[in-house]
Amino acid sequence: MSTQSSTDRKVAIITGAASGIGKALAIRLIDEGWHVACCDLQVEKGEQVVRDLGPNAAFFQCNVIDYDDQARVFTEVFKKWGRLDALLANAGHSDRGSIYILDHRGSSEIPPKPPLISTDVCYKSFLYGVQLAIHFMRKNRTPGGRIVATSTIASVHPHQTFPEYCGAKAAINQFVRTAAPVLKLKDNISLNAILPGIVITGAVPQASIDATDPAHITPVETVVNAYKICLDRENLNGQLIECSTDKHFFLPLPEMANGDATKRACTVWEPLFEAKHHERSGLDGAIQ
Ligand SMILES: NC(=O)c1ccc[n+]([C@@H]2O[C@H](COP(=O)([O-])OP(=O)(O)OC[C@H]3O[C@@H](n4cnc5c(N)ncnc54)[C@H](O)[C@@H]3O)[C@@H](O)[C@H]2O)c1
Incomplete structure (x- = not known):
């Protein structure tokens, strides 16, 4: 049982909420009457987002790869609103270095340690968030909640430009399918992932968008709607939902x-x- 008073509104933590998909998720949840904790590295942008969203949103500066930083945010959110209904683990980063080291050919030096930022932001930070969400969702008046992660179509269909990112997002998928039945049974928490195609956000260079047939772009609404399915549909658990153009596909196990x-x-x-x-x-x- 919660020991403090809690708001009647549902409460979500959204990571990577200062822009792109995370911002669109925050806008939708505020429209639907939630309290939203917008977490991001980018302070100015994040603060502007919550100013636009009004008093039911709050910004929390957070580097998701730092467990203590996430723990501080979860603690502050629970203190502020007295409950946690959803974690939308959306922060992501593609390959910073090149694991192919094509420009290192001919060198006898050991190549420098790869930065592996994508692995940290996409996967490790997701696991940190899951563990913290379990802890706080157990404190809800009705224990339980929902966790949804942003994966990518490239986690299933390899995209050679981003090999580390593809691996990190594939790890999310397998973790979701693996842990979901246990989290549901033990703690009444559902766990699902959304796999978007190409969505026009700051993460995709304009030249790359210009090189894409508009018919192959996925509107951000398709992604937000898939998130809403995971938040609204009773008993949906362990699912990977591909979001491609205006369509949703529930991907089968191999x-x-x-x-x-x-x-x-x-x-x-x-x-x-x-x-x-x-x-x-x-x-x-x-x-x-
Ligand atoms: N845009 C696409 O085409 C596309 C396709 C598939 C999946 N995705 C995934 O969607 C998610 C959102 O991406 P987006 O397209 O909206 O890009 P975006 O760059 O607009 O948003 C990503 C946000 O994550 C934040 N972030 C990055 N590292 C962080 C960290 N260490 N701590 C806290 N916040 C951090 C950034 O500041 C940014 O606000 C990502 O996980 C991305 O991999 C995007």
């Missing part, structure tokens, strides 16, 4: 290539689950 042998390699055996997580999973199909 087939098990070797039938029962494949299945056994990814079935929970309760003693091991308990050794790792300190209680049994209770999942249907788990082996006692």
